Amino acid sequence: MAIWDFVKDAGKSILGEAKASPAKADTESSKPAQENTAQAKAEALKKELRALGLDAGDVHLTLKGDVVKVESRGADRETMEKLILAVGNIEGISKVEADLPEDAKPQFHTVEKGETLSAIAKKYLGDANKYQAIFEANKPMLSDPDKIYPGQKLRIPQSA
Numbered sequence: 089m090a091i092w093d094f095v096k097d098a099g100k101s102i103l104g105e106a107k108a109s110p111a112k113a114d115t116e117s118s119k120p121a122q123e124n125t126a127q128a129k130a131e132a133l134k135k136e137l138r139a140l141g142l143d144a145g146d147v148h149l150t151l152k153g154d155v156v157k158v159e160s161r162g163a164d165r166e167t168m169e170k171l172i173l174a175v176g177n178i179e180g181i182s183k184v185e186a187d188l189p190e191d192a193k194p195q196f197h198t199v200e201k202g203e204t205l206s207a208i209a210k211k212y213l214g215d216a217n218k219y220q221a222i223f224e225a226n227k228p229m230l231s232d233p234d235k236i237y238p239g240q241k242l243r244i245p246q247s248a
Contacts (some may be wrong), residue, residue, distance in 0.1 A: 089157075090197065092184050094176035096154055098239025101179045102136050103129050126151045133175055139229045140174055147171060154182040169194045169243050174229050177240055195244040205233050212244045221245050 130151045137143040141197070150157040157174050163171060168188055173196070176184040188194065197208055205219035213221065223233040225245040 089185050089187050092172055092176060092186075092241070094184065094241060095198070095239030096180060096182040096183055098237065099137075099177045099179040099181070102132050103178065103180050129180075130156075133178065134219060136178065137174055139172075142167065142171055142174055142228070149175070149224065154180060155183055158182050158184060158186040159160070165194075170226075170229065172242055173226070173243060176190065195246075196241045197244055199236050199238055199240045201238040203238075205210075205236065208242065 090180075097168075108246060126218040128136040130149045133149055133151070133156065134147070137147060139166060142161060146160050146162045148159040150159075155243060158168070158171050158175055160168065160171065168186060172184050172186050175181060197212065199208070205207070206216040207220050209222055219233060222242060223230055225243045230242075236242070
């Protein structure tokens with residue numbers, strides 16, 4: 089199982105009230121509340137995956153604090169990489185664990201302030217005009233090539 093780091097304070101905010109910590113209580117009575125909060129967060133993440141068209145019904149998420157474990161039996165490599173990014177690029181998530189095939193070493197890039205898809209394409213693909221390949225590799229998480237933000241992780245396609 090591999091682990092990818094994400095910027096916890098960057099990303100889409102979908103966790104809403106599920107992110108709020110339970111009211112102060114003793115340890116015994118707060119444990120069910122913490123489990124309910126984790127379940128609510130996991131459900132919010134699943135809802136986001138469904139909205140993106142990335143959950144074919146076989147995706148299982150396990151949430152422990154700000155770490156999400158992603159499991160899917162039917163997902164191919166590209167879909168698993170997109171699942172990792174879709175979950176990791178959510179505000180409040182710092183790490184994503186997932187299994188990928190042994191030969192699969194995805195290339196991800198963390199966006200820095202002031203970067204554009206063209207600059208990223210030039211760096212990885214040798215041609216700024218190949219930004220569209222990076223945009224396509226990150227659909228449906230990206231809806232516009234100009235809407236990337238610092239801290240966001242992007243998939244870099246193997247070939248463009």
